[in-house]
Amino acid sequence: xxxxxxxxxxxxxxxxxxxxxxxxxxxxxxxxxxxxxxxxxxxxxxxxxxxxxxxxxxxxxxxxxxxxxxxxxxxxxxxxxxxxxxxxxxxxxxxxxxxxxxxxxxxxxxxxxxxxxxxxxxxxxxxxxxxxxxxxxxxxxxxxxxxxxxxxxxxxxxxxxxxxxxxxxxxxxxxxxxxxxxxxxxxxxxxxxxxxxxxxxxxxxxxxxxxxxxxxxxxxxxxxxxxxxxxxxxxxxxxxxxxxxxxxxxxxxxxxxxxxxxxxxxxxxxxxxxxxxxxxxxxxxxxxxxxxxxxxxxxxxxxxxxxxxxxxxxxxxxxxxxxxxxxxxxxxxxxxxxxxxxxxxxxxxxxxxxxxxxxxxxxxxxxxxxxxxxxxxxxxxxxxxxxxxxxxxxxxxxxxxxxxxxxxxxxxxxxxxxxxxxxxxxxxxxxxxxxxxxxxxxxxxxxxxxxxxxxxxxxxxxxxxxxxxxxxxxxxxxxx
Amino acid sequence: xxxxxxxxxxxxxxxxxxxxxxxxxxxxxxxxxxxxxxxxxxxxxxxxxxxxxxxxxxxxxxxxxxxxxxxxxxxxxxxxxxxxxxxxxxxxxxxxxxxxxxxxxxxxxxxxxxxxxxxxxxxxxxxxxxxxxxxxxxxxxxxxxxxxxxxxxxxxxxxxxxxxxxxxxxxxxxxxxxxxxxxxxxxxxxxxxxxxxxxxxxxxxxxxxxxxxxxxxxxxxxxxxxxx
Numbered sequence: 001x002x003x004x005x006x007x008x009x010x011x012x013x014x015x016x017x018x019x020x021x022x023x024x025x026x027x028x029x030x031x032x033x034x035x036x037x038x039x040x041x042x043x044x045x046x047x048x049x050x051x052x053x054x055x056x057x058x059x060x061x062x063x064x065x066x067x068x069x070x071x072x073x074x075x076x077x078x079x080x081x082x083x084x085x086x087x088x089x090x091x092x093x094x095x096x097x098x099x100x101x102x103x104x105x106x107x108x109x110x111x112x113x114x115x116x117x118x119x120x121x122x123x124x125x126x127x128x129x130x131x132x133x134x135x136x137x138x139x140x141x142x143x144x145x146x147x148x149x150x151x152x153x154x155x156x157x158x159x160x161x162x163x164x165x166x167x168x169x170x171x172x173x174x175x176x177x178x179x180x181x182x183x184x185x186x187x188x189x190x191x192x193x194x195x196x197x198x199x200x201x202x203x204x205x206x207x208x209x210x211x212x213x214x215x216x217x218x219x220x221x222x223x224x225x226x227x228x229x230x231x232x233x234x235x236x237x238x239x240x241x242x243x244x245x246x247x248x249x250x251x252x253x254x255x256x257x258x259x260x261x262x263x264x265x266x267x268x269x270x271x272x273x274x275x276x277x278x279x280x281x282x283x284x285x286x287x288x289x290x291x292x293x294x295x296x297x298x299x300x301x302x303x304x305x306x307x308x309x310x311x312x313x314x315x316x317x318x319x320x321x322x323x324x325x326x327x328x329x330x331x332x333x334x335x336x337x338x339x340x341x342x343x344x345x346x347x348x349x350x351x352x353x354x355x356x357x358x359x360x361x362x363x364x365x366x367x368x369x370x371x372x373x374x375x376x377x378x379x380x381x382x383x384x385x386x387x388x389x390x391x392x393x394x395x396x397x398x399x400x401x402x403x404x405x406x407x408x409x410x411x412x413x414x415x416x417x418x419x420x421x422x423x424x425x426x427x428x429x430x431x432x433x434x435x436x437x438x439x440x441x442x443x444x445x446x447x448x449x450x451x452x453x454x455x456x457x458x459x460x461x462x463x464x465x466x467x468x469x470x471x472x473x474x475x476x477x478x479x480x
Numbered sequence: 481x482x483x484x485x486x487x488x489x490x491x492x493x494x495x496x497x498x499x500x501x502x503x504x505x506x507x508x509x510x511x512x513x514x515x516x517x518x519x520x521x522x523x524x525x526x527x528x529x530x531x532x533x534x535x536x537x538x539x540x541x542x543x544x545x546x547x548x549x550x551x552x553x554x555x556x557x558x559x560x561x562x563x564x565x566x567x568x569x570x571x572x573x574x575x576x577x578x579x580x581x582x583x584x585x586x587x588x589x590x591x592x593x594x595x596x597x598x599x600x601x602x603x604x605x606x607x608x609x610x611x612x613x614x615x616x617x618x619x620x621x622x623x624x625x626x627x628x629x630x631x632x633x634x635x636x637x638x639x640x641x642x643x644x645x646x647x648x649x650x651x652x653x654x655x656x657x658x659x660x661x662x663x664x665x666x667x668x669x670x671x672x673x674x675x676x677x678x679x680x681x682x683x684x685x686x687x688x689x690x691x692x693x694x695x696x697x698x699x700x701x702x703x704x705x706x707x708x
Binding site for chain 2: 301304308328330331332333335336337338339340341342343346354356364368369370372373
C-alpha cells in the first residue's frame, strides 16, 4: 500500500486504513493543540474538528467517526481538567467533548456521503462510457471472434482483470470461445450467463490475478450490464444469420426449381434426338443408305455437343453458386486470351466473321486465364447465335480509366433496353428468342466470373442495331 | 501399333477399343492405375491413353511411375479439369490432354501426332518445312520463302523447343526451364513477350494461328504439320 492509497483511498478504505488515518490525524491535532496552547481548549477543539473533516474526506465515513471518537477522548484526556485523565471536572468541558463527538460524527457522515456520491457519479459515468464502448464494439458487424476479442479486452482494464473469457453458443453449440489476457493462476473470478430471459447465448468469466480484490456487488452489477449487452449483440447476430440463411434458402430453392425444369427440358431434348438417331441406325427393319446414316449420326454428334455444353454450364453455375469458384489468378495479357478464344471459335463457327480490334501494348491484367477464357467463349457463342448468316462479330479490347474494357458486338436483333439487366439472370431467355438453342446460363456465368475478378459486365445497344456486351477488368497496379 | 487404354469406365473402354481396332491399332484395356503401370511394363505399348480419375492411384502419380522406366507417349483423356490438374499431368510427363467427351477424330489426330514424335527408329530430320517456313535445326537457320529470318538466340531456342515437339502441348513451366534454364518456371511474362515476337517474325496470326496455338493458363502448342 503506498502513500497515495493512504491519502486517497476513497470510499474503498479498509477498516485498518481508516483506523490509521483517524489515529494519525487525531494525533497531529493533539500535538498541534499542545504545541500552541496547552490550556487553549478552543484551539484544541478547532484542530480536532479539522482532523475529523480531513479524516472523513480522506478515509471515508469510518475514518471520520473513529477520528471523532478519538478527538473527543483526546480532548478529554489532554485539554480538560483534570489533565491526563479521561474525566472532566467542569460541565462545559463535558458538553464540549460530547458536542465534539456529535458534530464530528455528523460532519464525518456528511462529508463521507458527499465524497461517496461524487465517486459514485464518476463511476457511473465511467461505467456508462465502458458500456457505450462495448456496445459499439459488439455492434461493429465484425466477425464473431473479433467482436468477442474486442469485448473481452475492453473489460480487462476497468475491472483490473488477469484475463477475460467469453464463449458464445448458437443453436446449442459453442460457436466461439475467446480468452483475452494472461495465462497464470487465477485469483478471484466471476462467471456470468450471457442471456436474455431464459435464452442463453454463452458465458462471461472475469478472472483477477491471485491476491486481487474480490468482486464487489458493484463489479458484478457492471459485469451483468456488460453481459446483457453482449447478449443483445449475439441475439442480433443470430437473427442476422437466420435472415441470411432464409434468403439463401429461398435463392437456392428458386434456383433448384429453375434448374429442374431447365434440366428436364434441355437435357431431354438432345437426348431424345440422340436416342432416336441411334435406335434408328440399330434397327433391323429398315436399312439406311450412307447419306441417311450420315445425316442421323451428324444429329447425334451435334446433340451430344449441345448436352455437353449444357452440363458444363450447369457445373460452372453450381460451382459459382456454391461459392466454390476459386480463381487461379496470374499476371497475363488479355490479348493472348482473346486471340486464343477467337482462334478456337473460328473453325467451330464457320458462319461468323470475327473482327478483332485489340489495342497493342495493353497493360497486363491479374486474372484467372481459364475463367476469362470461359467468359469470352460464352460471349462469342452468344454473339454468334444471335448473328445473321455470315454476320460479323467484333471483339475489341482497350484500356479505359485503370481498367481493361473488352467489347463483344454482334449485328443481331439486339436486346430491348428493359431486358438488358435481366439477361444476366440464370435461365433467362429473351422473349424474342425463346426457341434458340442455349441454356440461358452463359451470361449468368460470365457475370459471376467477372464480378469475382472485381470487374463489371453490362449490355449496350450497338449503333446499327445489335448487341454489345462490355466487361471491364481492373488493372492491378504493380506486378504480381 | 499397340495402345494401352487405362480407364475405369467399361463403356469408354469398349468405345475406344472398337474405334481404335477399326483404325488398325492393337488395343489392351485396363481399369486401374496399378494395372496401367504394370501394363506398360509388360506389354510395352506404343501409346497410353490415360484417364486421370482412376479409383486407386492419382493420375499424375501413374504418369510419374510410368515415366520412371518408359518414354512411351501418354495422352491424358479426362473429364474437364482445372488448369492446375492439366498442368500437373503435363509436367509429370504427359504428352497431351484430350477432354472428355471428345470426338474420335480429335483423339486419333492427337494419337498420330504423339506417335510421330516418339518414333525412336526414325531420327528427327535436321531440316523441317511447314509450308513456306523452313527450319534448319542443324545449321540453326530459319527462312520464310526465300527470306532468311533474323531470330535472337532466345527466339530461336523457343522455336526449336516448339518445332521439336510438334503437336505437343508444352506448359509455361516446361518452356521456361527448357529455354531460359532450370531456375525459371513462373516468368510467364518473358515467355509471352518472346512468343509474340516469334509469331510476328514467323508471320503467324494469334487469332487464326497456323503455327503456334495458345492454351490460356497452360501453355503453347506447335500445330503446323511438316510438309516434307
